Amino acid sequence: MNTLELQKKLFAAARSTPPRNDVPYAFEKRIMARIAKEALVDVWTLWGRLLWRAAAPCVALMLALTVWAMVSSQSASRNTDNLAVALEDQVMAPLARLEESW
């Protein structure tokens, strides 16, 4: 059985008749309606895409603010200690000077 020859013959038969190119009635209207619908959906797709894009900077900003809040609260507590010492120094300063003059 010569399958090569059979293959050639089958291809020749398939080549001899191209497929139909008729189009269903008003098919272009159907496509245009679909495109109009897609355009409406697209606004939401765009919005969704923008939200996703905004997510990363928002997380980064949140982390930065958290770090800043933690650092500033630590330094604030350190500043509070310094303030207490400074206040005490100021209040006691005249007394200290008195002690020195005696």
Place this chain on the structure above:
Amino acid sequence: MDINDAEQIAAVRGGDAASFEPLVKKYQPRIFATARRYARRESEVEDIVQEVFIKAYQKLASYRGEAPFEHWLMRLAVRTCYDFLRAHQRNREINFSDVTTEETNWLEQFVADPSSRNESAAAAREIVAKVLAKLTPPARLILTLLEIEDRSVKEISRLTGWSVPLVKVRAFRARAEMRKVLEKMIRKGYV
């Protein structure tokens, strides 16, 4: 590029979606013919054509206008058909129980005398359709483009996005795959 096409494409890009309709009207017979080579059910053909035009509308910004619009659209159509074949590649096991008497007669006549001119071309076309349906998506695509549509390797490379050597390799494998299917068909007793 066709002046009318260029004007309509520019209008669509400018936001006038209605200008896309004449383009659809002009090219849809060609796209229908292409889709009918890969899908048998009319509902599937319509789905493919619809997808091609929607993709074309969405990707119109990427069309640079260096080649005719029809070529760009055909490339999109061939790739959409290939995606369709890949999505529907299940159920390809050899089962020729639906080979008609006319098709069996055609094959018998060929076996008896390979050089004879077989009368029923319709039967041969049906056999081709059934055999192609059993092939892998790349094999079916390449045989359709190369052997049935009679396109050159370079053209197929442009349409599919595959390199020229890849097209050649796939064509070689596809022919072998088809011969295997034919042999199986004959062995199963349909001739």
